[in-house]
Amino acid sequence: MPEQPDTLGPTVPKVSVIMPAHNAANTIQEAIASVLEQDYPNKELIIIDDGSTDATRQIVSDHQPAVILLTQTNQGAGAARNLGITRSQGEYIAFIDADDIWLPGKLSHQVQHLQSMPQVDMVYTRWLVWSPPEPPTHPAPTTAIAPASGAASGADIVPEHSGWLYNRLLFTSLLLTSTVVMRRSLVDRVGLFSADLKRGQDYDYWLRASRLTPIDQIDQPYVLYRRHGQGCAIKWPDRDYEFEVIHSALQRWGPEGPGGERTPTRAIRTRLGALCFDFGYDAYWSGRPHIATRCFFKALRYQPLRTQAWLYGLLSAAQWVRQTVASRRHH
8 A cells, every 4th residue: 555645644534436437448548547547545546337338347347456446327427426425434535537537646635635624525626638640649737747835735726717606506517527625525416416416516516515515626737538429418409408408597586695795697597508508509500490489488587688599589480490391292
């Protein structure tokens, strides 16, 4: 076992690392290595195979007993993370996606931060966007990846992305899942991920957590986020999950955050209208006028004077009518 870092105190709590994986054979080897090579001495890596049909399960099996392999039918990342959480034993819960990579020192720095900031139950880090060539090569981090001298006092956090984040999260997700570490006691209060959300279940979770705890961002990049063309927007193009997540949060908690900050009604209406318009715009130009029409006219509920929404709403409605007439003639 690696030597225990002095900054972690007299005890080293276990961290449970949760990794959902679906057809990740091309990337998961590197993701596993990046976790197992962390210098943090007390961790368990739980990998949930989410109904893969490639070699993912065999690759993970080759790493046993260093990793714990769980399997389920294909139910999505939210359900996979939930299974991992329920089977985990750590005092802290961390996440990594099967196509991302952790950089050295990540777990030690985040656990140190949580131990020194008892009022904070969730911490995340900066990350680097990575578009690997073929074969992939890792970029050199742009900063030294080691705990900063100010970690114990919280001086290494990003102030504008830390604290009571609910109101800021209404406008952007902020957190990358692979960067997050949180206390199990927070999970006990927040609950599990919303498995019915095939996209945005992490965004929904951060919003729920932001009602219960300040959240800090460490001002160093500790994750390589792999950019590729296999995202959720391609798999589930007909449901505006981001709008659903934000609208649900506002219905449940309203515009006032737990820290006393209140988001103006106009800003909320602009945000919701923009989400509807953007989803409709994508649907219109990808040949789905029935979805686009509904989105543009929903956008007008929030921004009734937005000329573009009126224009595209009428254009998409006309296109929808043409498609419907052509389809009836064809049949």
